[in-house]
Amino acid sequence: MTATEKLNKRRPILKKITIALWVVFALCIIGFPTYIWAVSNNLNNWFGNLPSYSQLENPDQNLTSLLFTADGVQLGSGYYRNNRNPVTYDQLGDNLVHALLAAEDIRFNSHSGIDLESMFRVAFGVITFSPKGGGSTISQQLAKNLFNTRVIKAEDKGKLEGVNGFLDQLIYKTKEWILSVRLERSYTKEEIMAMYYNTVEFGNNAYGIKSAAKTYFNKLPHELSVQEAAVLAGMQKGVTTYRPDINPENSMRRRNTVMSQMVKYDFLDKRAYDTLKVQEINLEEFRQQDHNTGLAQYFRAEASKDLLELCRNLGYDLYGDGLKIYTTLDSRMQAYAEDAMDSSMRSLQALFDQKLAKEGRDLWIDSKGREIENFFEESVIPRSQAYRSLVRKYGSKSDSVDYYMNKPKKLKVFSWGGDIDTVMSSIDSIRYYKQFLQSGFLATQPSTGAIKAWVGGVNFQHFKYDHVRYGKRQPGSLFKPFVYATAVEQGYSPCYTFRDEAVAIRTGNGSEVWDPSNAEGRFSGEEMTMKLAMAKSVNSITARVMDIVKPDKVVDMAKRVGIESTIPPYYSIALGTEDVSLFEILGAYGTFANKGTHIEPYYISRIEDKYGNEIYRHVPRKSKAINEDVAYVMLNMMQETVRNGSGIRLWAPGYYNLTDYNQTEFSIGAKTGTTQNASDGWFVAVTNDIVAGAWVGGDDRAIHFTHWPDGQGARTAMPIVALFLQDIYADSTLNLQKTVFQRPPNLSMEIDCQKFVDVLTPTDTTIYDDDIY
Template structure:
């Protein structure tokens, strides 16, 4: 400090010419230092490259036809990014006229405007005029707080330099218009256009655009919704500026100024969700299976294209709401899938999402009842059974031999044939005695292995009652298992998402479909044919077939299986194009009432028929190793012309019956129907 004082005294005593020379020298050094510092700053900005534009953007969920079904965004902030070419020229011109006339001429800072603002502030004795360019405002919106400190201003200047040196003017303007706040939770011009006018940013009129351009200066103060007259005054200023800049003429200005605007006030978050349970399932897949960061979902501006068929979803909800009325505590779930590829087309996880977002379609485990039997009968076909294999249906006590009391399953309403029935009949009438006998004959371990082959991953016990669906499984799990019947034994995985793109349309993920043949095609087709028996009254003897209550509604080849427990009612059925499961029950496992058990079938058939309306009625593809023969359905023997009832039944070749029916007197034997031979067989 003393040295500096001595140096100052030395300069003070110098001659005038020496003082001037010294001042000139230090001035040149100061200017040079400033120049070097500024050049260094520019070089650093260039070397650091473009700053990451971490702009929070709304993620959009799409149905399979591209329509929007939902959004994921930061609470209260709707953000959409649209390219500059899809923003109306009037909003661009209005913004430039009022915010930054010299935007295309400066390098991020309008020094003339800064000087003018400084003079205005000095005259007023306070800060009355801003001089921030669009580039500066964009930098502030992207990276900084709005604190009025020197540190923040220096940071803003540096970020502005980085933006200007690494992005084009069009990119900066596009970014600004997509991030500026327009009030009422609307960030960016697309969100603002939708909120205020219910339209896209490319469709704005001059009056609408000039009104929106005035909002960012004070989103609350100039809100046309809250303060219309203030907003109109601000609009007039903008229109005058646009006229001065040559963007509009006097007539256009007058018309726009006189136009009275009405506002839609469309808040996206207030819209009811489309398929909310499905959307939750999509989010679960994104987070748990695809490991997408939750922050990326909330702020990434992704476009997620799903497998949902919006039309089918509406049909499903109408069927569910139309058939199940009253009984608010009664819950239901529905899953519809395309068995050809695993696409989930519709999903309902409960009666009312707003009251209970718990997704019973994918989260609940419920006893499937007799819908579990087809896995047993597939194992039976693999172990020598045929559709004609007969067992006696009668009240039976099964001795367990493990110290426990005998196991005594019952048929529905205690009805029994008290005679032999075929496997085709056992499936059609859902005979429990036949199922338990088969399970014990094969060994319960074979049923567990068979269920796993179908893709059932829920824990299963090797017990006799497993044949009757006593262990809990999921609705989605069962639906995907039944897909194997519909597609000829090919394992497909449930698909919710087909593609993910970023805000610019670049593909980040695209699903690759996979299939794996896990079942024998011939046995699968034979069992599928038997599962169509629930709609064939010819297979009913001591009781009706289980689909008799809905037979009259079916207009195309379908197959399936119903099932029930005291607390659960199921219906799972399919065509080659669609597999659908419906579950009805109470969350707490209360017993179903008499009328409750019929809901699942009625919802299922209404959905299937309406969902497939207009689609071709497809038959299940018969493999070469399967043979069709005409049998007497009551005993499974080859039919004669004396049999009053006959049915074409399918068998794996060389397992078809050879004995003719002799229950109706002598008749002419009918040879089994022969299939057309190929040229190689003929040769």
């Protein structure tokens, strides 16, 4: 065969090769760019929509809104859908930056969103069946995290998506390429690095590096050590697989891989690596961030309810817009309040349990200490959530309700010695939890209305109900100052005297007569001033004063100073028979401390958006309730409670030593309150700086001490308030001054009762409940 013949024979082959080369050339030079253009513009809606440039510049990250105290301490993990707190590049620290570069994208600073070298390496690995790792850059991963390129909404879905699995993967990857290049054009490398760390998940409800660093190591990102940074950066290969809390061996192996890469790229010295690689991962500071941990748990839960409405009215999303919310709480005062609650209630519960066991009785008793028959079965169980859920499911007459209520199951229950793993039925669990006494505590700054400490109960994880705002109970003698303030406003001096004797007051309701008795069940027959009668909570004299000033005037006084609950104009309200909340009581007593001006208690001072722009600032709601003279006289009368009444332990030797008997250098006013049967114990103390109050009682009013003195406010609620006051006035960082109440310059009313006595003889009067020392 001649050379010409051979050439002619090869021409078809050469022609095919040439055509193939031109096809490849056309695909590469023309087709691929055309394909990229088609995906970018969603040609004929084949490929689905891409985020707009506006969305690229303002990606929706569902940022956590953070809550701060007045002294700058973050409260808990904030409000979030995803627990994400963004940081800037400068806040990352070198260790995190180097770990991510070494583990994920060493050429990050030189490519423009797509790393061609890595792509060719991956392609070659696929062809030769020897994969050499992933080819996604940090920018591509950020695009996937920000815009969920592989989770397509119905309205964004293209015609070709969902047709074929391979085609889907190609389209998804193409979108990531396009978005990564666009991100590189819109942001600096530093911004992309920070955005990446802010968007990734780390398990345990931690989204973003700041939450992860806090959760796993209780540090800020820039404080992380080399090995800690390597742990978190390495988790991105598989969050669950490499979580240090559940897969420590996998996590340690992955950490060492990242550190070896850091050695390879000169981010870490080889000798340092040899030392670090054998060390175990230290998770001593590991704390899962949730609403059951941290400071002011009750407060945070209650604040969220008001913040939801406030933010909605402002046009913001509390759980996604990354707001900064500044509260009036003081972290130091809050910690002291929680410590005082814990210490006092732990001791009180031990006493209650001891007496309950010694008496060998059921939990629910009447005023005479007699067990209330079938109270648990007929009143407690039907009100329980477990019972109501079963009734909704099976019907009230179904045997299934009784079966499941009595079925044993594994539970973790609260105890003052720590949580206990046990086996209980729902019936047993309800009875068990009912035995715990409950409490609420609140402290406000009277001059501003700012709430400084809020403890809604004894343990938020197990008892969610907030006793500060929602726990309305009878205040007992805590209501009496409103009666006496009405009398003072009408011109009656606190030095007017009455005889402690039986009274019978016609109420105006037919032949009905109100004839209250004293707490101790007897009348002394002694003459005493209004000031001393209030200090000792003498019901008979309070009733006489009520008969003088009349119930409607007392109701008006209570409303003016801050009581918002409905109070009917009955004579018996003088002894605190109508339910009120601790929140209301503190606001009302704050009026006395604030020279007669009522300021509604508040706890949100201002709110900033994620850019630091102020979007809300609280404006105090003020009203002049009573004149300054009346307010001062009431403070002076409440001082008598500390000198000679039920608050005497505040200064008495061997107790709290908060002031001296004469209160010449430090004024404290106080009032106790105890309801009938000692179901509720109250105590409020007032200084120029702080109004602090506590309530203590059982979940049901029928849960109480058998002997009334054991449950009076001076013994149940006072210790919480007293310990709190001891701590805050001993803390020099709070800058609280032990000052005296300032007498108004033009006060003409006589208040020094050793100099003046005027005997009145009104009608008759009261008892119902109250404190004896």
